[in-house]
Amino acid sequence: MKRQLTELAGWLNADGQHMENTIVTGASIDTRTLSKGDLFIPFRGEQVNGHQYVQQAFEKGAAASLWLKDEPGAPADLPLIFVDDSELALQQLAREYRNNLTCKFIGVTGSNGKTSTKDLITSVLSPHYKVRKTEGNFNNQLGLPLTILSLEDDTEIAVLEMGMSGFGEISFLSELAKPHFAVISNIGEAHMQDLGSREGIAKAKFEIIDGLQDDGKLFYDGDEPLLRNLVKSHPAIQTVSFGYSESANLKLVKMESGDGGSNFNVTGIVEGDFTIPVFGAHQVKNSLAAILIANELGMSQEQIASALLNANLTDMRMQPVIVKSGALFINDAYNAAPTSMQAALSFLGETGLRKEKWAVLGDMLELGDNERTYHESIAHQLNKIQLKGILLYGPRMKWLYDELMKTGDDSKIIWSEDNYEPLIRELVANSDKDSIVLLKGSRGMALEKILNGVMEA
Numbered sequence: 001m002k003r004q005l006t007e008l009a010g011w012l013n014a015d016g017q018h019m020e021n022t023i024v025t026g027a028s029i030d031t032r033t034l035s036k037g038d039l040f041i042p043f044r045g046e047q048v049n050g051h052q053y054v055q056q057a058f059e060k061g062a063a064a065s066l067w068l069k070d071e072p073g074a075p076a077d078l079p080l081i082f083v084d085d086s087e088l089a090l091q092q093l094a095r096e097y098r099n100n101l102t103c104k105f106i107g108v109t110g111s112n113g114k115t116s117t118k119d120l121i122t123s124v125l126s127p128h129y130k131v132r133k134t135e136g137n138f139n140n141q142l143g144l145p146l147t148i149l150s151l152e153d154d155t156e157i158a159v160l161e162m163g164m165s166g167f168g169e170i171s172f173l174s175e176l177a178k179p180h181f182a183v184i185s186n187i188g189e190a191h192m193q194d195l196g197s198r199e200g201i202a203k204a205k206f207e208i209i210d211g212l213q214d215d216g217k218l219f220y221d222g223d224e225p226l227l228r229n230l231v232k233s234h235p236a237i238q239t240v241s242f243g244y245s246e247s248a249n250l251k252l253v254k255m256e257s258g259d260g261g262s263n264f265n266v267t268g269i270v271e272g273d274f275t276i277p278v279f280g281a282h283q284v285k286n287s288l289a290a291i292l293i294a295n296e297l298g299m300s301q302e303q304i305a306s307a308l309l310n311a312n313l314t315d316m317r318m319q320p321v322i323v324k325s326g327a328l329f330i331n332d333a334y335n336a337a338p339t340s341m342q343a344a345l346s347f348l349g350e351t352g353l354r355k356e357k358w359a360v361l362g363d364m365l366e367l368g369d370n371e372r373t374y375h376e377s378i379a380h381q382l383n384k385i386q387l388k389g390i391l392l393y394g395p396r397m398k399w400l401y402d403e404l405m406k407t408g409d410d411s412k413i414i415w416s417e418d419n420y421e422p423l424i425r426e427l428v429a430n431s432d433k434d435s436i437v438l439l440k441g442s443r444g445m446a447l448e449k450i451l452n453g454v455m456e457a
Helices: 005-012 052-059 086-100 114-123 143-150 169-177 198-211 225-232 281-296 301-309 338-350 370-382 396-405 421-430 448-456
Strands: 026-029 038-040 064-069 080-083 104-110 132-133 157-161 181-184 219-220 238-245 249-260 260-267 273-277 321-322 328-332 356-362 391-392 412-418 436-441
Touching: 005 301, 005 391, 005 436, 038 052, 038 273, 038 396, 052 238, 064 198, 080 086, 080 260, 086 143, 086 169, 104 114, 104 219, 104 391, 114 132, 114 157, 114 281, 114 301, 132 356, 143 157, 143 169, 157 169, 169 328, 169 448, 181 198, 181 281, 198 225, 219 225, 219 281, 219 301, 219 391, 225 238, 225 338, 238 281, 249 281, 260 281, 273 301, 328 338, 328 448, 338 356, 338 436, 356 421, 370 396, 391 396, 391 421, 396 412
Parallel strands: 026 038, 038 064, 064 080, 104 157, 104 181, 132 157, 181 219, 219 238, 238 249, 328 436, 356 391, 356 436, 391 412
Antiparallel strands: 249 260, 260 273, 321 328
């Protein structure tokens, strides 16, 4: 963004001071990450009042700042815009700026895999277009507007991740971004405690169509009956499905793991062989959305295949890491829910990359009243895999530990409630070049610390 402060004030229908000849090139709500030329947006909460950081923001290079009308002490010598509500002002600025942009917008949501899908789409398109994507977890009612305001005028494609915890949130983000393409990667159990059921989750994710352009398209997981039903109830929407289903517009027919990642074949709208540099059938499925969108934009199969082969995904998503002992760790520790846990364990059971297999699992969070059942049910899948060790971390994993101990070998099962060290010691002592180790748990469990501990040992 590069706009006169007076223009921004006009977008907000707000008054200000010292606005003439002030150019704004971005927006920030945090002085720690503020860039020169940013408009600083202070929030006033119960614990912290952002207005106390306005002076610091200018010292770090801010071009201007918002200021709440009812906040006393506005500095008389600084360029300010006076507003009633900082959050609403941020969102209105993003709404107006988005309407000034000519780039294509792609919205991505899903219970699991939305970040990987966003990364895969970006990786496929980046060699041929100027693409910007949501960075980090800027996928909510504050992060998405900040991402939009960070776009340069010559951006050709914006890939925006959309997260939520309740009904109405995806709808708000979609109507703000007005995507040309929307993607729903899958429907899982994350946020079950807020939405009550998988049906509720599907309904909340499907809100992404609310802001879809009139001629836009929805790309969705065609293996999910809940999404198929929602699609049928919205016949006016242009839709494209992907998955294993015979009826999918892009069908995954064959997949295998190799040293460089996952090789697979598709038929339908696009025909051919592709490779992505990460493991897991769920990651392959995420890549189908990227193939479809690239094809929609006119890229050839050869261009798509070349870009996917060199895809760059955010860390801790089925990320292969070889440690000093030669053991291959699959770092999938960014997050976990029953669906993604099942997918990761399916990969572990099927892979032939190493003969000795370890599962290191952490608590799955935000599962609501059925969290115990979800944790205990993992035992059924684990018992089907020939594992050298099962290492469990977190208070909820005690439920799985007790379930496994009913039939399992206690010599290979270790549970620790709040200490990584026993698990690190076990891996350092007993894993080697013949070992493959899956790390999988919710973000709050920070299982990457186990990998870091092994690498430092």
